[in-house]
Amino acid sequence: MGSERLPLRQIGIYHNLPDFDPSLKGLTAIITGANGISGFHTMRALLDAPDRWSKIYALSRRPPPEQMMGLLTAEQRSRVEHVACDFLESGEKIAQALKGANVSATHVFFYSYLQPKPPPGAPIWSNADELVKVNSALLSNFLDALPQADIKPSRFLLQTGAKNYGVHIGRIRTPSCESDPQPKHLEPNFYYPQEELLFKYCKDNDVNWNVVMPAWIIGPTNNAQMNALHPFAIYAAVQAYKGEPIAFGGDWQAWQGLSFHSTARMTGYLSEWAVLEDKCKDQRFNAIDGSPFSWDRFYHELTRWFGVDQGVTAPPEDDSKYQEMTGRAGKDTPMGYGPPTKMRASFTLSGWARQEENQKAWKELMSQSDGKLTHNPFTDIEANFSCGDAAWTTAMLSVNKARLLGFAGFVDTMEAVFEMYREMEDLGMVPAMKVDKPKAHI
Numbered sequence: 274m275g276s277e278r279l280p281l282r283q284i285g286i287y288h289n290l291p292d293f294d295p296s297l298k299g300l301t302a303i304i305t306g307a308n309g310i311s312g313f314h315t316m317r318a319l320l321d322a323p324d325r326w327s328k329i330y331a332l333s334r335r336p337p338p339e340q341m342m343g344l345l346t347a348e349q350r351s352r353v354e355h356v357a358c359d360f361l362e363s364g365e366k367i368a369q370a371l372k373g374a375n376v377s378a379t380h381v382f383f384y385s386y387l388q389p390k391p392p393p394g395a396p397i398w399s400n401a402d403e404l405v406k407v408n409s410a411l412l413s414n415f416l417d418a419l420p421q422a423d424i425k426p427s428r429f430l431l432q433t434g435a436k437n438y439g440v441h442i443g444r445i446r447t448p449s450c451e452s453d454p455q456p457k458h459l460e461p462n463f464y465y466p467q468e469e470l471l472f473k474y475c476k477d478n479d480v481n482w483n484v485v486m487p488a489w490i491i492g493p494t495n496n497a498q499m500n501a502l503h504p505f506a507i508y509a510a511v512q513a514y515k516g517e518p519i520a521f522g523g524d525w526q527a528w529q530g531l532s533f534h535s536t537a538r539m540t541g542y543l544s545e546w547a548v549l550e551d552k553c554k555d556q557r558f559n560a561i562d563g564s565p566f567s568w569d570r571f572y573h574e575l576t577r578w579f580g581v582d583q584g585v586t587a588p589p590e591d592d593s594k595y596q597e598m599t600g601r602a603g604k605d606t607p608m609g610y611g612p613p614t615k616m617r618a619s620f621t622l623s624g625w626a627r628q629e630e631n632q633k634a635w636k637e638l639m640s641q642s643d644g645k646l647t648h649n650p651f652t653d654i655e656a657n658f659s660c661g662d663a664a665w666t667t668a669m670l671s672v673n674k675a676r677l678l679g680f681a682g683f684v685d686t687m688e689a690v691f692e693m694y695r696e697m698e699d700l701g702m703v704p705a706m707k708v709d710k711p712k713a714h715i
Contacts, residue, residue, distance in 0.1 A: 275550060277679040284321055286688045287539055289681040291546045298324045301377055303426070305360070305415065306384035307331030307353075310499055311432055311537050313341060314492045315382055318541030320349040330376050331355045333385070338495045340700045360385050361410060364417025371422035380548050381419075381426045385411045388498065390655070401461040408463040409470065416474040428548040430483040431471050432540075433464040435668040437486050439607030443600035444614050446607070448671035451486075451557040456607035481554035483547045487535030488561050488670055489660075491689050493696040495648070502534070504622045504661030505571075506694050506703040507650055509579040511634045518583035519575060521568055523665045524595060524617040528568050528588050532667045533561040536689040542682050543675060552678060559670040564686040564714060568665075574687060578694065580707040594619045616666060623658040626651055638704055647701035685713045 276291035284290060302319055306312035308331075319326040329352055331337060336355040345353075356374045358367050387407045391400040412431070419425070438449040439456040446453055457465050468484060475482045489501045512519045521528055540560040547553045572585045589595065595617035600606065602613040625631060632651045639646045650657035672680075691711035697703045 275552065275679065276546060281681065286684055286692060287542065288683045290542050291680060291682070293322075293325065293549055295324065297549065299327045300325055300379045301328045301330070302326060303330045303332055303376065303378040303381045303424075304384065305332045305358075305382070306386060307355070308333045308335060308337040308341070308494070309384055309386065309496070310490055310492045310494045311487070311540065312382070312384035313337055313494060314537035315384070315541035315544055316353065317345065317349075318538055318545055320345065320352060322545075323348065323352070327352065329353050330374070330378065332358045334359050341493075341495055344493070344696055344699065358415075360412075360415050361407075362414065364414050364421060367414060367418035368421035371418060371424065376422065376424065378424055378426050379428075381424075381429045382544060382548075383412060383415070383429070383431045385415070386499075387411065405461045405463040405466060409466045412467050412470050416470060419474075420478065425478060426480060428481050428483060428554065429471065429475060430485060430544055430548050431467060432485045432487070432544070433467065434486050434490075435488045435670060436462060437464050438668060440666065440668040443602070443606035444608045444611045445668065448669040449559065450671045451559060451674050459601075459605065459607065475555075483544070483553060483555075484557040485540060485544050485547065486557065486559050486670070487537075487540045488668055489532075489534045489664055490537050490540070491534050491686070491693055492537030493693045493700055493702070495700055495702070498656045499660060500693075501660040501664035502690055502693070503697070503702070504626075504650070504658045505575060506579070506697070507635070507657075508622055508625065508661075509575040509581055510638065510704045511631050512583075513579045513581040514634050514638055515630070516583060518586045519572060519581050520586040520620070521572055521588050522618045522620045522622065522662070523568065523588060524619075525588050525590070527617075527665045530667070531565045531567055531669075532664075533564075533669060534566055534686050534689075535560050536562050536684050536686065536693075539682055539684045539689070543680055546680050546682075547675075550678070556674075558675050558680075559672050560675075561670050561672055562686045562689060563672060563683045566686045566714075570714070571687070571690070574691075574711055577708050578691065578706045578711070579704070589619050618662070618665075621658075622661040623654055626654045626658045642704065645698070645701060646704055685715075687711050688713055 279292045282290040282292050304312050304316050358370050389403045438445045543560050598616045600614035
């Protein structure tokens with residue numbers, strides 16, 4: 274029986290979640306990259322159904338940090354077993370690790386990812402060939418290991434993302450739909466060879482697949498390099514400490530334009546739904562919260578959350594204050610025609626983070642926190658602030674396909690960001706906020 278025949282669930286701030294027949298129980302899952310933002314929060318989503326998911330094998334080189342596991346209940350932790358695997362090793366070695374731990378799985382969720390550093394001064398994701406090489410190897414080696422370990426899941430889910438549509442290259446169709454052609458001819462992208470590897474494995478082994486594609490991902494982890502909204506908490510907390518306002522680096526169009534984000538836990542609920550619904554087999558799905566988000570409203574919430582008494586400085590109206598970065602044009606864009614996209618910035622978070630006074634202020638916040646604030650993002654500015662600078666580049670992902678097939682899950686992105694920062698307090702990543710709850714978009 275499909276989930277559409279059953280009442281919807283609500284778990285905290287997450288609304289209209291699907292449920293499944295009680296007879297569907299005792300499932301086991303492999304989640305790779307379980308110490309990362311997407312893998313960990315998909316694990317949380319599955320753990321919310323204890324009868325349905327009896328065991329989760331968390332595969333990664335290192336176990337999820339103790340602080341992150343502390344976000345789970347004792348009962349949830351009891352159903353998680355970490356298995357140390359390095360997916361850059363051969364399939365044979367990975368299979369040995371799986372056999373040694375007696376791993377079995379009805380479902381596999383693949384989130385493993387490595388981000389090689391681009392050349393100094395080059396933008397994030399500019400080293401496309403290296404990204405393809407290393408991330409294709411991660412999946413290829415793991416897929417080789419599964420038959421050798423006698424593991425045959427009923428469904429294998431791979432998460433990619435909005436770069437599937439080429440949003441980082443230039444102008445794309447909007448909203449982006451799962452049926453849109455992939456711009457494989459424009460630039461190497463590891464999503465495409467990963468899909469080819471997955472499709473071949475599934476065909477050869479009679480396994481069904483899903484691909485899920487989120488936008489900018491929201492969720493607390495100890496390693497926040499891929500979390501585009503984490504740097505804004507750092508920025509707001511330091512500016513509040515210095516008694517200075519916060520300013521948005523983009524222009525007015527970006528300031529008041531709508532963004533759409535993907536809370537990792539909500540994407541986890543969608544991923545669970547996709548792999549358990551027979552009608553969803555062998556399908557791709559976009560994943561967003563379903564909640565419009567603007568930098569205008571977000572910045573005004575940041576002033577409340579972190580006590581920025583000096584408020585918000587609006588973007589400059591003088592065009593000379595901006596540096597302009599342009600994308601490709603015409604046939605060199607994913608859309609295939611049209612003028613180049615333009616992104617204008619009056620300052621960057623990375624540049625702000627390089628200022629000695631801001632690094633000094635953060636160290637003072639750490640020293641005044643009684644040991645609660647332990648993470649120093651300024652030790653690797655490029656890694657911890659670059660995604661924040663790229664977050665103004667947004668993709669409008671259509672979720673019509675998931676809605677038409679019955680997924681109604683929703684979370685207010687503003688509430689999700691607040692929940693992320695609150696849990697990041699527990700992880701020692703951000704200072705304590707000054708308010709108890711956010712203002713939802715209602």
